[in-house]
Amino acid sequence: MEVKRVLVVDDEVTFTSLVKLNLEKTGQFTVREVNDPLKALTAAREFKPDIALLDVIMPGKDGGQVLAELRAEFTGLPVIFVTATMTQRGLHQRDDQINGVPFIAKPVEAKKLIKRIEEVLED
């Protein structure tokens, strides 16, 4: 099975480290952590991700701005937004998406995150 490249953009170092650890131990993913959203585009150019996990609110640049930059160069790049601004319950009531964009609430369970990534990559 082809190893998928996951770009994780989040200013929380602990979060990106945990995502990297949990995803890479499955052997299905390789992960690039970016903790400064201003560096997301440069990292994406080097890494050429199959999918991006983006925090919504980050200092300096928010997830929407990062997505706009990424999509300008990587058309159709699948994205999952990760947010602590809503509860799991609140997002679940909206089928875990807002405006058709997949969302996942923090704190994130590794199994749930992996399942969500697989679902989005299959779409």
Add this chain to the structure above:
Amino acid sequence: MQIANETIQQEIAATFNNGLRLRYGDVLGSLYSEVVRYRAGNFMDIDELRTELDTEAVPVLRDILNNKVQPPTLHAIRSLMIGCAITGDRDAVLRWATAGLNRARQFGGEWAATVPQWESVQNDPGRFILYARQLKYFLQQL
């Protein structure tokens, strides 16, 4: 009953003018009418408030992910920040302050003038929460 509610709301507005507004300036301080939306009898149900915060976060998240944050979005962010302060959620207050600060810096004009206010919340969220919780206490006495 209508008159009584109006009187209560005037008192609440005056309290804000003496507290949040003086501390945080006009934009962050003039929270009462847009943010608290006091409804006699049920507003201070914290569970209800948390549910409402979830609901009200949706259009803000939609604007952010579409990269279409406009001044009304900033007003909504301000509302969410205050709501989260009333629930005592320091991390959430900081998140919304960060979101507001990012965009206030970009907008220029009147919103650029609010940058120090967002920074003030970021630098001392505890004080901001304290004011909000004082409001909660005040409302509970009504």
